[in-house]
Every structure is written in C-alpha cells, then in structure tokens.
Amino acid sequence: xxxxxxxxxxxxxxxxxxxxxxxxxxxxxxxxxxxxxxxxxxxxxxxxxxxxxxxxxxxxxxxxxxxxxxxxxxxxxxxxxxxxxxxxxxxxxxxxxxxxxxxxxxxxxxxxxxxxxxxxxxxxxxxxxxxxxxxxxxxxxxxxxxxxxxxxxxxxxxxxxxxxxxxxxxxxxxxxxxxxxx
Numbered sequence: 001x002x003x004x005x006x007x008x009x010x011x012x013x014x015x016x017x018x019x020x021x022x023x024x025x026x027x028x029x030x031x032x033x034x035x036x037x038x039x040x041x042x043x044x045x046x047x048x049x050x051x052x053x054x055x056x057x058x059x060x061x062x063x064x065x066x067x068x069x070x071x072x073x074x075x076x077x078x079x080x081x082x083x084x085x086x087x088x089x090x091x092x093x094x095x096x097x098x099x100x101x102x103x104x105x106x107x108x109x110x111x112x113x114x115x116x117x118x119x120x121x122x123x124x125x126x127x128x129x130x131x132x133x134x135x136x137x138x139x140x141x142x143x144x145x146x147x148x149x150x151x152x153x154x155x156x157x158x159x160x161x162x163x164x165x166x167x168x169x170x171x172x173x174x175x176x177x178x179x180x181x182x
Contacts, residue, residue: 009107011044013037013135014096016089016113016121017053017062024058026065029114032138034069037112040135041075048107049075050099052083052092089120090163094170097128110135116153120160127167 015037018029026034034051041047049070053062061084070080081099086092100109109130111121115137125132 006106010046010048011108011110012048012050012100012105013041013110013112015049015051015066016092019056020058020062020065022058024060026069032140033112033114034066036135036138038073040110049080050083050096052086052096054085054087090124090166093124093128097130100130114138116156120156120163124163124167
C-alpha cells in the first residue's frame, strides 16, 4: 500500500506525454494534457509539475515540449521537473516515482493524462508506491475521429494488465535483490 500523502505539503502533478507533431510542436492530445494539468494546478497551492516523456518520432522530448508550454502559461522553472528519458507509460511511472522518492515528496500526487489513459497511469503509480489520484482529464477527446478514439481506448485493454504484470515483476525482482544483498 502506498504511503499516505501529507495534504498540507505541495502537490505534484505528473503529466504523461503524447506524441509531437513533425515540426516538434505539441500534438492536440499532448496540449490537452498540459492544459488539464494547468487547470488543476490553478486550484492547488504551488504544485510541482513533472512532465514525462522522451524523444519519440519527432524531437524534442515530450517533456521538453510540455515544460515549454508550462512556462508559456506562467509556471516558474523551479516548479517544473522534467523527466526526459521515458519511452512509454511504464518507464514514465518508474522514472517519476524515483524522482518523487529522491525529492522526498510528501504531498498529494496527481496523474494528468487523457481519460482513456488515466486508469493505467494511476494504477501503475500506485503499484510503484506513489499514492496517486487522477487529475480531471482534458474535456476534449484524444481524437476528433471516432475510429482513432476507439483505437486508443481498446489499446488500453491489453496495455493495463500487461504493464501491471511488468510492474509487479519489477517489484518482485527488486525485493529478491534486496534480500540477496542483506
């Protein structure tokens, strides 16, 4: 069970990446996730933003593009911690959980993503030991085309249990390694 957050401590908002356009600008999905994080952040007291996502088909990293958007909307640099290495949701969760542990973060943690993706993000963060909850998702769908929207939704059906199994295996390996070293 994840440790309980201290509600008096500043919150952290982990913003999960999505692809960039060929010119390196944020895709509508990515921009929607950042706007959703900003909307939540306005209701919180000085949150820490953790945009996560490495370089996909088009550079720069998704985290860099999100950090630029956050700065454009007035978020101070000291409230942004970029995670530029992750290539998928599971890697994002592992890297962001490590960042939160290294910073000894005790405040609430929110996952900001599209509605179809949020259950997997929150579950994986919780399995990683982060007492996360979902941020309100962007009000617009991930795509204006219904086939694309259903593709993303249906993709989550195998992705959620697959990533959960991989996370549990990583946890079991870590525990076994600690037992061997102690």
